[in-house]
Amino acid sequence: MKLLKWLSVTDRFYKIYLDKQLAPFGINNSQYMFLIKICRSPGILQDSLMDMFYVHPSNIVRTVAALEKQGMIMRSPNDKDKRTCKLYPTERALSVIDEVQTVCEKTEALLLQGFRESDKNLFIDLLIQAGENITAELRIERKGDEFND
Numbered sequence: 001m002k003l004l005k006w007l008s009v010t011d012r013f014y015k016i017y018l019d020k021q022l023a024p025f026g027i028n029n030s031q032y033m034f035l036i037k038i039c040r041s042p043g044i045l046q047d048s049l050m051d052m053f054y055v056h057p058s059n060i061v062r063t064v065a066a067l068e069k070q071g072m073i074m075r076s077p078n079d080k081d082k083r084t085c086k087l088y089p090t091e092r093a094l095s096v097i098d099e100v101q102t103v104c105e106k107t108e109a110l111l112l113q114g115f116r117e118s119d120k121n122l123f124i125d126l127l128i129q130a131g132e133n134i135t136a137e138l139r140i141e142r143k144g145d146e147f148n149d
Helices: 002-025 032-040 048-053 056-068 093-110 116-140
Strands: 074-077 087-088
Touching: 002 056, 002 093, 032 056, 032 087, 048 056, 056 074, 056 087, 074 093
Parallel strands: none
Antiparallel strands: 074 087
16 A cells, blocks of 8 residues: 555645646646647647546646636637647747746656666656556446547
């Protein structure tokens, strides 16, 4: 149970830390990944974010709406499929995205502080494997759900 405890502690406190660091940019820990992806891939389809970030479609809609309201992104209809839209960064987003990326990199460095380089890579690989294990299991249990591939 030590693993579950420390995953929970790390998750909770890195989010608090990240919220403080991202506050000057008007975004929070649940928005930064979306903003980075939209800035790095202008015109990305909103629906494609579901598979990238393993979040429920309602969370994507809510996050995209918040980023749009904050003037960070714009939605544009998808000519090929009217049920979805393309997402584009605004000038405001583009003006801060490098700093947001730097905040994320510094947060990762803080989380990995004291690790040897080989241990950092191993830890990341193992964490990815653990994430893949649990998402695969949930996909099996959630047949018919929006997350099912």
